[in-house]
Amino acid sequence: MRELYSKLCTLVFSSIILLSIIAASIYTVALIPQLMVLEWSTEWSNGKVTLNVIPQGDNSNETGDFKLLPFKWKITANFWINPSNKYGLPANSVIEAIITAANTWDSQTSFQVFQYMGITTRTAGKFDGYNVISWGSYRVGVIAVTYIWYIDDTIIETDTRLNTYYKWSLTGEPKKMDVQNIMTHEFGHWCGLDDLYDDSDYWLTMYGYASYGEIYKRTLGLGDILGLQANYGK
Numbered sequence: 001m002r003e004l005y006s007k008l009c010t011l012v013f014s015s016i017i018l019l020s021i022i023a024a025s026i027y028t029v030a031l032i033p034q035l036m037v038l039e040w041s042t043e044w045s046n047g048k049v050t051l052n053v054i055p056q057g058d059n060s061n062e063t064g065d066f067k068l069l070p071f072k073w074k075i076t077a078n079f080w081i082n083p084s085n086k087y088g089l090p091a092n093s094v095i096e097a098i099i100t101a102a103n104t105w106d107s108q109t110s111f112q113v114f115q116y117m118g119i120t121t122r123t124a125g126k127f128d129g130y131n132v133i134s135w136g137s138y139r140v141g142v143i144a145v146t147y148i149w150y151i152d153d154t155i156i157e158t159d160t161r162l163n164t165y166y167k168w169s170l171t172g173e174p175k176k177m178d179v180q181n182i183m184t185h186e187f188g189h190w191c192g193l194d195d196l197y198d199d200s201d202y203w204l205t206m207y208g209y210a211s212y213g214e215i216y217k218r219t220l221g222l223g224d225i226l227g228l229q230a231n232y233g234k
């Protein structure tokens with residue numbers, strides 16, 4: 001009798017453990033974030049040159065196009081910057097350019113999408129609980145890459161890596177990528193906006209290609225603002 005009781009106890013105990021394991025795995029599966037990688041290419045990537053029929057003049061205030069990603073931040077995205085670079089760009093100036101890029105979006109909505117937290121030595125591209133912007137190597141043709149970890153329609157971490165394959169500048173110099181220009185576009189992804197590839201969207205910040213010395217994407221066009229406000233309100 002005692003032996004049977006003991007076996008019964010073992011069985012019950014094992015079942016509880018098994019059920020716990022099953023419950024734990026279901027819980028874990030539900031919480032494992034998905035990753036989306038958004039690469040921003042040059043117009044001549046992979047040996048191919050993309051030809052655009054550039055609309056005459058700056059019509060960025062007229063084009064209302066935008067495309068939403070299937071997720072967005074639902075709380076303020078606290079971000080850290082690793083300003084370490086091999087281009088001789090002063091840390092303070094790098095940080096200022098990136099904060100200005102974030103504020104460009106924040107100034108168009110009442111929701112606070114971004115909050116600068118400080119300098120970090122962490123690098124972008126790792127799911128580590130920190131939203132990090134840093135330089136790092138990546139394949140040719142990609143200027144910058146934004147990593148978005150999300151669960152369902154909620155972003156839980158975003159990192160942006162600026163590709164060290166290219167030279168970088170803070171003043172729109174030729175043959176170099178402009179930090180503020182590129183970061184304004186990448187922060188658009190943080191806001192839940194996708195790239196646009198129609199020629200008519202050329203002047204928008206969320207246009208899918210960028211080039212050396214370009215600075216016009218530092219300012220938002222109508223479509224960029226409408227997209228932001230579709231996610232976060234006016």
Ligand SMILES: [Zn+2]
Nearest residue numbers: 038039040195
């Ligand atoms: Zn992009």
